[in-house]
Amino acid sequence: MTIYDISEKAGVSIATVSRVLNGSSNVSEKTRRKVLDIIEQYQYAPNAFARGLGLNTMKTIGILCADSSDLYLAKAIYHVERKLQAGGYDSILCCTGYELASKITSMNLLITKKVDGLILVGSNFIYEKESDNKYIVEAAAQVPVMLLNADLDAPNVYSVVSDDFTSMYEATIQMVETGIQDIVYYYNSDSYSGKRKLAGYRAAMNEKKLLSGQRIQFYRGSREDIPAMTEHLKRLHAQGLAFHGVIAADDTLALAAVKYARAMNYRIPDDFSILGYNNSMLAECCEPELTSIDNKLEILCQHLITTLLGVLDGREMPKKTIFSGEIVRRRTTRRIEPVVS
């Protein structure tokens, strides 16, 4: 069933059918009716390839993501995908893993497939070495590239980020002000946002004259292996590092800290405070429930898609947008002590 069949049955030319299909205004109501009837009757659907050939677009956006099973990334993908759909676009998803080479491969593949835009979900797409980010610049020469929680200043690439620096800075200040001085910063990623978070912690501790390199601890190992993280913390303690607070760059790490504190028989939050990041489902699963920073993922995604659709529409759009996060207080941090005068 092609456009020819329809045109024949409707007694019009294929051009008219095409016009009806594409909602062109220049077609009389009568003809439109007739054509639509036939289309309905024969369940005709235009061939996407042919249409793509003609229009040179398929209304499809490529989504790249290192690991769609990561709690946070999965949520991001979900929001992005739904909002994209609402905007009339489809999405091709590529899970790339964390290695640069396979990111490049996937990206090229998507461009070859003629996606209209690219969304890179997660800050792990930006690398420390400037030259490693060339692949994004090159891609942006072909299609607009959107970065979620990452930042790169280049033509045709747009960034939507949450203000991780400030969130961490404020959360750290607050934890110190509840009376905790020996806070370990626990993280597992040197990504763009990872670095911003750490910087926030650093700035705050520095301001409070409490900064200590020893207390900045990196976890290498599986992102899901809570027991391994817990062990790691126990080892730090065994090695003589004293700490009564953990600020974690991710809720999983914070969860491990909770397990550690419980194993040590600390009372939470009286003896030991913990702050998580991302305000994921884990925060509520935790016992006691985790105070965590919410970076308003859905809002970020909404904005990202709005921007992308704007760009695709040929409009001028902001190159970088920053949203501030929010500390969601639950039961692993203390209230600020009222000042006794």
Added chain:
Amino acid sequence: MTIYDISEKAGVSIATVSRVLNGSSNVSEKTRRKVLDIIEQYQYAPNAFARGLGLNTMKTIGILCADSSDLYLAKAIYHVERKLQAGGYDSILCCTGYELASKITSMNLLITKKVDGLILVGSNFIYEKESDNKYIVEAAAQVPVMLLNADLDAPNVYSVVSDDFTSMYEATIQMVETGIQDIVYYYNSDSYSGKRKLAGYRAAMNEKKLLSGQRIQFYRGSREDIPAMTEHLKRLHAQGLAFHGVIAADDTLALAAVKYARAMNYRIPDDFSILGYNNSMLAECCEPELTSIDNKLEILCQHLITTLLGVLDGREMPKKTIFSGEIVRRRTTRRIEPVVS
């Protein structure tokens, strides 16, 4: 840069370039070299639409999923996507939500886009009412349809499922044999696999002469709202339902049961046993760690993709494959008491 440009620069016809591109045998080594050189030199990549028009395929599989942010579904998508990539296919992801209508819409959209096959991730795609599943049968008339953890007997649809019935049956028997009689079955989905699980529990309790309708409890509400589930369990208790064990159809529900038991000051597992399902990350996050049933998701996915690739290759493939799960014992269930004689 089109195939014409390349053919001109290489001094051959476009047909020859096409043959080189598609690895046809009828082309001399010398010509192939020359063409490949030019292609390399000009960074030529064939136009996906034109190619699609000619071949009527784009090597793309459509993945449908109700909610990609669901812990379990996200993992499934991840595995499916990666294995598909390894097989040389891309994937278009559509998050459909749980309503039938939007599933149908998304499905048609994917078919219009000329995907080569469809993968429905999750048992929620199969409905109770036979007629509600017609949409799958219709889709299967166009392209092969793969079901993950769901089952439908129709031409061109293939199922890969885990043996939830047996897993639940055995787990229930075992819990009873550790001495617990008043076990609540806690579930939140009437999906295909949801029903199989429940049936397993039923069969076991029946066999042990312990079946009680009151103890089969459905949770309606957000799938992520642990506090709500916990409240629900407390309410059951308040209403006079006595129970010292929970078998949950999902780890989130089990997690809520853990929270409930702790709130009631039960010792786990001495006074109260809990069994989860899916062996997700939550099982290890939990305190104490959750005993949970692992249904070998990665193996299921691997098999599913193998089957799909086989079908696309024109080979005969098994219509339905069942894998058995495994109980991963952690700390929320008791060991079977040694028989004292």
Added chain:
DNA sequence: CTTTGTCCATAAATGCTTTCATGTTTCATG
């Protein structure tokens, strides 16, 4: 001198969009 087989070019086919040209209305104007 014919047959066979290899290698390659020509041309048709794929199904749509869109430009251009043409025919048809509408409507203000004199």
Added chain:
DNA sequence: CATGAAACATGAAAGCATTTATGGACAAAG
């Protein structure tokens, strides 16, 4: 009320970038 200009409706045909069927040229083999 007739006329011409502008707006509208439609069709023919030219792309779009490939794949593939057909057949021709040429070389080697019988």
